[in-house]
Amino acid sequence: MDRVTSIVTVLRAENPGPMTLDGTRSVLLRAPGSPSCVVVDPGPDDGAHLGALAAAGPVELILVTHRHPDHTAGSPGLRARTGAPVRAADPDHCHGGAPLRDGEVIEVAGVRIEVVATPGHTGDSVSFVVTGPGEEPVVLTGDTVLGRGTTVIAEPDGSLADYLASLDTLERIGDGRLAVPAHGPAIPDLGAAVRAYRAHRHERLDQVRRALVALGPDTAVDDVVAHVYADVDPAVLPAARQSVAAQLAYLRVSG
Numbered sequence: 001m002d003r004v005t006s007i008v009t010v011l012r013a014e015n016p017g018p019m020t021l022d023g024t025r026s027v028l029l030r031a032p033g034s035p036s037c038v039v040v041d042p043g044p045d046d047g048a049h050l051g052a053l054a055a056a057g058p059v060e061l062i063l064v065t066h067r068h069p070d071h072t073a074g075s076p077g078l079r080a081r082t083g084a085p086v087r088a089a090d091p092d093h094c095h096g097g098a099p100l101r102d103g104e105v106i107e108v109a110g111v112r113i114e115v116v117a118t119p120g121h122t123g124d125s126v127s128f129v130v131t132g133p134g135e136e137p138v139v140l141t142g143d144t145v146l147g148r149g150t151t152v153i154a155e156p157d158g159s160l161a162d163y164l165a166s167l168d169t170l171e172r173i174g175d176g177r178l179a180v181p182a183h184g185p186a187i188p189d190l191g192a193a194v195r196a197y198r199a200h201r202h203e204r205l206d207q208v209r210r211a212l213v214a215l216g217p218d219t220a221v222d223d224v225v226a227h228v229y230a231d232v233d234p235a236v237l238p239a240a241r242q243s244v245a246a247q248l249a250y251l252r253v254s255g
Contacts, residue, residue, distance in 0.1 A: 001057070003053020004186055007031055007111055007132035011052055013043040015070060018235040021148065021183040024070045027140055028056055031110025031132045036060035038109050039084070040128065040140055041182055050074050050170035054081040061108050063100070064088035065142025065182060066125040089117070090124040100126055118144045118170060120163025121151050128255065129173060139179040139190050142216070145170060150200055152239040153246035160250040164201065166184070167194050207248045221245050 002010045009028040016023050024044065030037035039053050040063045053059065053074075059082040064072055067090050075095060085097030098223045102117035114129040121143045128140040143151050144166055150153060153160050170179075174190030187193045209229040221244050229240040 001028075001052075004180055005132075005135065005138060007130065007135055008138055008180055009056070010180065010186075011049070011056075013046055013049045013070075013074075015044045015046065018233065019152070019239060020070050023183075025180070025182050026053055027180060028053070029113070029130055034110035036109045037113070038063060038113070039078060041065055041071040041142070042078040042086075044070055045073040045077055047077070050077045050081060053078055057082055057084075059084045061097075061106070062086040063113070063128065064090075064093050065127065065140065065144075066090075066122045067093055067141070068122065071142070071182060079102055079225045088124065089126050093124075102126075116169060116173065118142075118166035119131065120144065120153060120159055120161075120166045122154050123157030123159070123162075125166070127170065129131050134141050137149075137168065137173075137177055139174045139177055140191070141170065141179050141181045141187075143182055145179060145181055145187065145190065145193055145197060147181045147187060149184070150197060153243045154239075155245065158242065158246055160201070160246045161253065163246075164198065167198050167201075202224070204211075204243070205247055205251070208244065211250075221248065224248070 010025045012023045012025050022072045026043045027040040028037050039059050042177045062084050072093050079095050086095040087097035087100050087101045093101045098186040100115045104115040106113040112131045116127045118125050118127045129137050131137045171191050179187040179190035207228045211224050225241050225244050
C-alpha cells in the first residue's frame with residue numbers, strides 16, 4: 001500500500017506489460033477515521049490483489065474509470081468478497097449499482113467524489129475529483145492521463161476529438177492539482193501534464209498529415225504507422241495502430 005495523501009492510498013497489481021506499464025493501480029479512498037473505504041478500479045482478477053483490497057476495508061463502494069479488463073476483471077471477485085456495489089459509466093460493468101452520471105456527486109467514506117466524463121481513451125472513460133475534510137482536491141484520471149508515457153485512443157469507441165475535449169476539461173479542473181493515474185506514478189500538476197499531452201497529440205497529428213502528403217491520402221493505416229512510429233518498441237505497435245486509426249478519423253472529420 002502506498003499512501004499518496006491522507007485520503008488516497010494506492011495498491012499496484014502485479015500485471016506489468018506494454019499497455020499497463022508497471023501494473024494497474026487500484027485506489028482506496030477513505031477520510032481519516034472513516035470505518036469504510038471506496039475502491040476505484042479493482043484491477044485484474046488476481047486473488048492476492050483482490051484479497052489485499054478487501055482486507056483494507058470494509059469496502060462500501062467500488063468505482064470503475066472505464067471498461068478495460070485490467071481495471072474491471074476483478075470487479076465481480078471484489079464484490080463477492082465485500083458485498084459492495086460496483087458502479088461504472090458503462091452499465092455492462094455495473095454490479096449491484098447504477099451507472100455513473102457526469103456531474104454526479106457521491107459522498108461516501110467521509111470523502112466527496114465528483115464524477116467527470118472524460119471520454120476519448122474509451123467512450124465510457126470517467127475521472128473522479130476527490131475531496132476530503134480540509135484537503136485540496138485530488139483528481140483520479142484512470143487511463144486518460146498516465147503517470148508516464150501517453151495513452152492510446154482505443155478501438156472501437158475511442159475518439160481523438162473527444163479526447164482533446166477531455167484534456168481541456170482536465171486542465172480546467174486540475175491545473176496545479178495532484179492527480180493519481182491508473183498507471184505510473186502520481187502527477188504533481190495535472191494541468192502541466194495535460195498541456196504536455198496536448199502538445200504531443202498535435203505533434204503526432206502533424207506527423208500523420210506529413211505521412212499522408214508523402215504516401216498519398218488513401219494510404220493504409222499500417223503504412224502510416226510504419227512511417228510515423230518507426231522508432232517505437234514493437235510491443236506497443238498495436239496501440240500505435242489504434243491511435244493512428246483515430247487520428248485519421250479525426251483528420252477526415254476536421255478536414
